[in-house]
Amino acid sequence: MEVVYFVLSFFAISVNSIAIRGPMLTRYNPCSLGVLYFDKLTNTSWQGTINYRLYPNITDANIEITFDKPIRIFRASNNSTIYTRNNRHSFLFKPRGVPPRHYFFYIAVIDEVSNVPNVVSVKLNNYTLCNPAVKNELNIQSYNVTQPDDKSYHHVCGRRALHNAELSSMRTDAKAGDWPWHVVVLMRENILITTRYQCGGNIISRTAVLTAAHCVINNSLPLPSSLIIIGAGVENLKLLNQSGVQLHNAVNVIVNPGYKSEVATADLAIIRVNAFRYTDYVQPICLWGPSYDKSDLYGRIAVVVGFGTTEENQLSDTLRSTDTMVQNDTTCISSQPQFYTSLLNEFTFCAGLDPNPGTISRGDSGGGLTVAIVQPDHKVSWFLRGVISSCAAFIGETRCNPNFYSIYNDVGPHYGWIYHNAGLNYFSNIVY
Structure with missing residues (x-):
């Protein structure tokens, strides 16, 4: 079920933990x-x-x-x-x-x-x-902008409730509502009795989650939707029954037709559910695109969140957040040509903060790389620009090498495919 690329003594693995770099940052x-x-x-x-x-x-x-x-x-x-x-x-x-x-x-x-x-x-x-x-x-309530004569539901994307929007902490455990678009992809085991954590994902509409394709593929075929549960509003994997958490059965799994396990391109999938209820803890994120030009990303600080092991390789059940920086392709390729040359193209990009660029680790696949964009009303909206795809590890290791940049799929070139399959109206994200 994992993506593997053999390159010299390294290989690319699906990823599953946020490694926090630097001291905690509290921002108001x-x-x-x-x-x-x-x-x-x-x-x-x-x-x-x-x-x-x-x-x-x-x-x-x-x-x-x-x-x-x-x-x-x-x-x-x-x-x-x-x-x-x-x-x-x-x-x-x-x-x-x-x-x-x-x-x-x-x-x-x-x-x-x-x-x-x-x-x-x-x-x-x-x-x-x-x-x-x-x-x-x-x-x-104000983010629901549906008008009486509208034939479909309209909602402002990429915004949070006042407390989470005004005061937030980075490089630490996240609070409920800090990143309300992040979800967990859970897999049923033992005939519906137990579940296990699989990957992260991103709410992009009331009925759709965008994640990595390799999270929902087994033997080159999409996993049956009956095995998948989406957990929204989750800050602790051991507290799936806490107030604010929504658990939704998947009703359909749509894998990007361009996905191939041997390359990073088009490592995207959409999981459809019946309908999320938008609350303080569950909100949609805006989509960046359509765009094939990723050069405007180079040097931009972005945020990644996810569950998984800590820097000490100890399991953590809490959602963590940290910042990273999108790098120019040439920076990553020059650091390890044999590894990045085959993974970087017009549909992917790399990110990491020097001198130890490794931020994500094994199992964070499907989570989002998000950027804050100031809108015409002077406020910030969060946009999904990348989906975590893979990282580098030594042969025989199960952890990402902290000295390597991570690979993300760019959602911009896939904007049309995402909209078509996510139940969205084709409106500009920057209206609000």
Whole structure:
């Protein structure tokens, strides 16, 4: 059932665990904005980042930030003026000259009852980007945008409930609702009595999950749908009966017709279910595409999540998340030509963070490589760009080699096939 490519002393294996690199990162995105976010430094201090790169044509930028508690600024980027208002609750940031691509400032939370710098409002040149009314719109009910005269269900993709959208942690165990589009693919054993974990997957519609083809193939044939259960809203594999978890029987398995076990191209499959219920813990992710050009991905930071073994090769039942970086094909090929030359093409890409690029490991197959994209409403939507396919391992080893980049199938070139088989309407993902 596993994909194997023999290349010198290495082979490619299906993958099944997230290896976390670096210390935990706690990020606060007020109103899930793309222009402003805070990274935690200590229990009481945070680095604020204003992402002026999103506004390349802006020549004069004044950002006003109001907090719900007193804040002390102890450092900021050069060439700027900061005005304090409302007894250290509000601050106006005015860069001198053309705003830098990224403006940094550092704050200390004076009130230690809560160490999160809760932002009440954000204004850019007096235009309101975030306030209590905007926050109230970050709920699951508002993501259902079906109109009375619509003949099909319409839903905003790639967004989370307010708590998970504003405050999230990376390189650590995930909380329920952090990545509501990630599912587990379970296999029935002993005539419906027990199940075992097989792979990850991604909710792309109310009736469809996108995963890796090799997860649902046995002896070159798709597995019977009667053997497959999809678990949505799962943060712990031992707690499949906890509140928020949905278990759905598969009703159909559709393998990409271009899939061949000896190559990485088209390692994609769709598992159909009757219907997910969208909740705080179960949401669809946006699809990237249609696109054959992956060069815009090179150097982009992305997020991968999954279940499986830890860095110490100990089994973990909790969902883990970490970041990775999409690499240029030439970077991966030059690191090991005999391995990557046959796996990288217009339908695949590689990713990993140097100096130990290995992030995923055995069994994470089918999970997604996701990227955050700022939308016209200034908020972030998450897009599925890659599906975890394979990694490199020494012959005889069952773990991915941490010194090797991992291989992902690019969903962009398969956009039409996915839409056709996933029960989706052909609308642009970037409407919302």
